[in-house]
Amino acid sequence: MMDVCLFGVGLIGRVHAGNLARHPKVRLRYVVDPNREAAAKVAAATGAEIADTETVMNDPAVKMVFIASATRTHADLAMAAAAKGKAIFCEKPIDLDLKRTDECLAAVAKAGVPFQIGFNRRFDPSFRALKERLDGGEIGAVEQVIITSRDPEPETEEALAGGGGVFREMTIHDFDMARNMLGEEPVELFATGSSLVAPQYKKLGDYDTAMFILRTASGRQCHINNSVRAAYGYDQRIEVHGADGMLQAGNRLPTSVEMYGGKGISRDKPYYFFVERYAESYAAEIDHFITCVETGRKPAVTASDGRKAMILCEAALASARSGRFEPVQL
Structure with a gap:
């Protein structure tokens, strides 16, 4: 069973949290969100621990990150995760600026980690x-x-x-x-x-x-x-x-x-x-990504x-x- 972290516990983050908590091949180890009250509710419902970004990135047991936080944070979190060799699932868009998007994609490619975009x-x-x-x-x-x-x-x-x-x-x-x-x-x-x-x-x-x-x-x-x-x-x-x-x-x-x-x-x-x-599609995209990380296959998206x-x-x-x-x- 692989440890994973979820960034962002807004509406779509809560959907992902439920699917991750129910998945038999991963453990939702951490949730990260500046809204501590919202994070606490998701942590209590899933058994996850509230953490900060530094803790997550420095924990070698965390093999995957799921980025469902505010759009402005996506690229930074993806690049930080890539630098630590963690597989990345990221909600769209990667960034609102194409130049910034390209910087992020270059960092991911250099690290050679799996990356799936959330086109559910x-x-x-x-x-x-x-x-x-x-x-x-x-x-x-x-x-x-x-x-x-x-x-x-x-x-x-x-x-x-x-x-x-x-x-x-x-x-x-x-x-x-x-x-x-x-x-x-x-x-x-x-x-x-x-x-x-x-x-x-x-x-x-x-x-x-x-x-x-x-x-x-x-x-x-x-x-x-x-x-x-x-x-x-x-x-x-x-x-x-x-x-x-x-x-x-x-x-x-x-x-x-x-x-x-x-x-x-x-x-x-x-x-x-x-x-x-789209309840079924959200569960299916998460399962697809986890399977790709486990088997070494390239994500379909x-x-x-x-x-x-x-x-x-x-x-x-x-x-x-x-x-x-x-x-x-x-």
Whole structure:
């Protein structure tokens, strides 16, 4: 059993803490978070010990670190862990600055340690099954990918101010899925954004409603639509159209029960938010990383994938400002 440490016990950190505590091949040895009260609750629930960064990095028994802390800390923690020879699982984005991201990736490469970025949607059972059938040639050559990603409600102004904006925090997942499904790298991107939902987005110079078009060198296309408001729940759908047919993965519902009556037919709304919707994928990505560290295999989602998604985020921001397609070099 390998000792691991979790940095950050916010919402996603608590999800990871539960999955790590339940995993049979690791022991959640430490949790690190500046919020001592929050750290204490997670420590009490998982049997972990509250520690500081120095203690963790200097403990040779800690073989893996899971970084789910504030975005501004990701690169520093990853580089410190790499220098100590520890395997790294890092939530996206690695950093909001590409130069800083490259510095981090260089340090990781020099250390030769495993690194997996937290693009959990690749591990969603439905999305993964779609990808496997796509790769199996079931619908022939890909022509179009359509990704719908809508949150049920907007972020608070405080949360927005501490992040990197909707494109870097929300759409980055969709850009990764676009790359994964297209089968070719995008070479140009168009983005348009509006502030239609909540005033805090406009106040911070951000968007709460956006659409994107990605195009590859061969002409394959991807359309992504984002919104921070969906009255019916967390809307997560993917459609891939090919030469011989179409594959779709729809929303996940709490139950499959449907009611048929004189006034119509009804069923459950989609899960309300990402913690419930992607519960299986979060557990699966953690298990994948632990297995890779144990067996020496390369993780399926690497630091390079995180970097490429960030390049698409930057191109999208530039396009939203310029009103033109922007070139992309991945």
